[in-house]
């Protein structure tokens with residue numbers, strides 16, 4: 539029985555399409571999506587993977603088919619037919635990829651823009667950032683670039699107070715990259731931490747910079763990556779949506795121990811986050827008052843000095859112990 543070519547082509551096309559869609563949905567390549575922005579990124583990634591799988595199957599399939607269908611017969615010693623190309627075929631296989639690339643470019647830019655705007659709700663936030671950046675700039679005295687960059691970020695908006703009242707103020711965290719660690723400073727409370735603690739479902743603005751060379755702040759579960767550049771402040775606006783512990787990775791080769799420049803991002807429930815903030819604040823004050831006492835180990839000393847209720851005390855200790863002993867997730 540001979541199947542007509544048109545029908546055969548149609549069937550192959552449908553099969554390739556189904557296979558591509560299946561691969562794009564069931565690839566298991568991405569870790570869990572822990573931020574609101576991740577869904578947009580994942581949609582883009584899924585589309586790209588579907589297209590890539592389809593093209594791969596088409597090209598490799600045609601190659602494999604040709605290997606067998608046009609194989610030299612054992613008794614055939616003649617030359618192949620002289621073929622000088624096919625103009626319409628070349629137009630088709632140039633136009634289709636060109637349109638795909640153009641569409642992907644526009645789609646990517648669209649996703650990029652929507653992500654950049656999520657979390658930066660209202661200009662009150664920007665004014666807030668502005669104040670903070672000035673503080674940072676003042677801190678670093680000689681660093682005039684920082685101030686210049688900062689001002690270009692801020693557009694004065696007379697309507698800002700009205701906008702601000704309707705939105706949740708994003709949590710501000712200043713992120714410092716240095717060889718080979720991350721430092722997180724919470725300007726509202728003065729907390730400094732080696733790990734990024736965040737409350738779930740609250741917008742966050744990270745103000746990122748570096749002290750020595752260029753680094754890049756990356757949390758795969760948030761699907762977000764941003765350069766950390768000395769003398770300049772870059773931002774990431776996002777909203778964590780899943781509680782959990784996620785790796786923070788430096789994604790810019792920054793020196794001999796670049797591979798070890800890792801820490802954790804911990805997304806807490808609201809009360810848990812507040813407990814962490816409180817424990818840090820208590821730890822800060824007690825560190826000043828009992829700094830001279832050296833009879834206990836730093837860890838016991840630290841926990842005892844906090845004088846927290848038992849359950850908090852325990853959870854804090856286990857948190858510390860975990861941070862100490864568990865190999866960092868990667």
Ligand SMILES: [Cu+2]
Nearest residue numbers: 753788792799
């Ligand atoms: Cu680095």
